[in-house]
Amino acid sequence: MRSSALDADARVQRILATVDSIQKGRVASYGDVAREAGLPRQARLVGRVLGRLPSGSKLAWHRVVDAAGRIRVGGASAREQKRRLEREGVAVSTKNRVDRAFFAFARQRNLD
DNA sequence: TATATGACGACGA
């Protein structure tokens, strides 16, 4: 038995389910996905999981960008992600950036 | 047990 509340596989499942919950035409940051999955502070784990997805995966991995709305993947995958996003109506700047208006789990700012 | 790594995030210059 694992001593942790959630074993590695359970965390992966939660992350996949959360990414799958992002509506078409919206995006979410790695940190947002982690938080929604009940795994706060584990944005990097989300990135690791998405980076190891099997080739034929049906998951909408392209809907995940960094906290600034920027595409964090390199090479051909970056163009692929941009293409997929634009295809569903998400505007991506020439600098591979998505506006906050497209964020699914929009963060409310504390007006203190 | 210790050190390195990374599809991240927050900040300051």
Add this chain to the structure above:
DNA sequence: ATCGTCGCCATAT
């Protein structure tokens, strides 16, 4: 707005 640094944390070696 951009870039460098440092903080975070599960994994890998």
